[in-house]
Amino acid sequence: MEELLSGLRAAAESTRVRILFILAHGEANVSELTQILGQSQPRVSRHLKLMAEAGLISRHKEGNWVLFRLREEDMGGALARAIVDLLPGADAVLAGDLARLEEIRSRRAEAASRYFAENAARWEQLRSLHVREEDVEQAMERLAGPAPIRLHVDLGTGTGAVLRRFAGLAQQSIGIDSSRDMLAMARVNLDAAGVRNAQVRHGEIYALPFPDGFADFVTIHQVLHFLEDPVRALTEAARILEPGGRLLIVDFAPHDLDELRSEHAHRRLGIAAEHMAQWLGRAGLALAQHDVLAPPWRPQGKGLTVSLWLATQPRPAVTMPALKDHAT
Incomplete structure (x- = not known):
């Protein structure tokens, strides 16, 4: 009380x-x-x-x-x-607050878009400043397991690295990104790698161009720390997952490298395990496993820990038919 x-x-x-x-x-x-x-x-x-x-x-x-x-x-x-x-939904004061919030978000989004456009050609180089991508992708493969994938959707696909990595397991793959510069790089990389079962499309992570239950495997690799509303993105990912489908997330653990916010457009400095568990629960997903990759040694003493989360879309409960009472 x-x-x-x-x-x-x-x-x-x-x-x-x-x-x-x-x-x-x-x-x-x-x-x-x-x-x-x-x-x-x-x-x-x-x-x-x-x-x-x-x-x-x-x-x-x-x-x-x-x-x-x-x-x-x-x-x-x-x-x-x-x-x-x-x-009340029609309150003028609250409507004004929301409009000013959207203005702030728009300015952030414009800054992030400029960053991606300016750095698309050297994105892989920028990523190499953190945890080695080869180690992260191998950990993703281990967590996903060897089961074949019917349809893989990679959200915030960037240069298409995750599409290339899972091309051997997936019958079909689709990468979504809001940056046309990134998509151009992804297409070049997929063509160079000879990947024929993957395509990339322009789209927004908050409003995916797919029906409910569209895919059986979704990945979100190093994307959530850029977003204003991670829960909204996770909810959209959950929506397009079929019952029993899996969501694999990769992102940084909490860190104190504040320069990543100003120099690399990071909205948040990593994601705590307890926050991710709460977010997944709000999106209606069940957390299956959480793995951590320790940062590499660096002369300057700065490194980033990478977290991997595997979540599943619960299957609907099966209701057993009631047994009839056969009187003798």
Whole structure:
């Protein structure tokens, strides 16, 4: 009872309700919330502190940024979501907040698009600065196992490396990417490797051009740390998976290399295992396995740990017919 009352008291202020509404659409830092709300940073920080202490929101430090999101679990998380669900859809103040949030997201997306366009030709070189791709791809193969794949969809396919890696197992593969420069590189690479059972298409990871249950294997390789809304992407991936289908995710574990945000357009500095488990649960997927590849030794002492997650689309429960009672 006290936890519920504490949460209600913490939310009982108009600005705090607006903050809950904003965070329901994705995580944000103090600076972004200040821009959206049009209020001073100390005042916004005070609101965030009170709601975090009451368990309505979570605080997560990534490098020089502190990101806030709606709490996923416990009474506070349920209360925060219930408050947001009760808000009127036609409220002018909330509509303005959402419009300013979208402006911030658009600016980020434009910066990321410029980055990919400028670096498409040397993407493999940039990736080699982190964990060796050969080791990551071998780990992906081990986690996926030797079972043949009917249809493989690779989201955020980049230069097509994952398509090439699974070409021998998949009957058909499709790579999706929003960058036409990346797609051009992928086509060149697939042709050079003689891969004939794979194609690439322009598309958005949040709105995939496929029907429900389209594929039996989906991969998301080093993509989620660029995204504003990973849960939305995972939900779309789950939608196109057939019952029993598998999703294989590769991304960085949490790290403190803040320069990756400014120099390489990373939205988040890695993904914690507990956050991924929560995200997969919200997308309706079951986590099957989580593996970790330790970073290589580097003279400068900086390296990135790579995490791999295998999740499955649960099969619908089979209802056994009731046995008839045959009286004698």
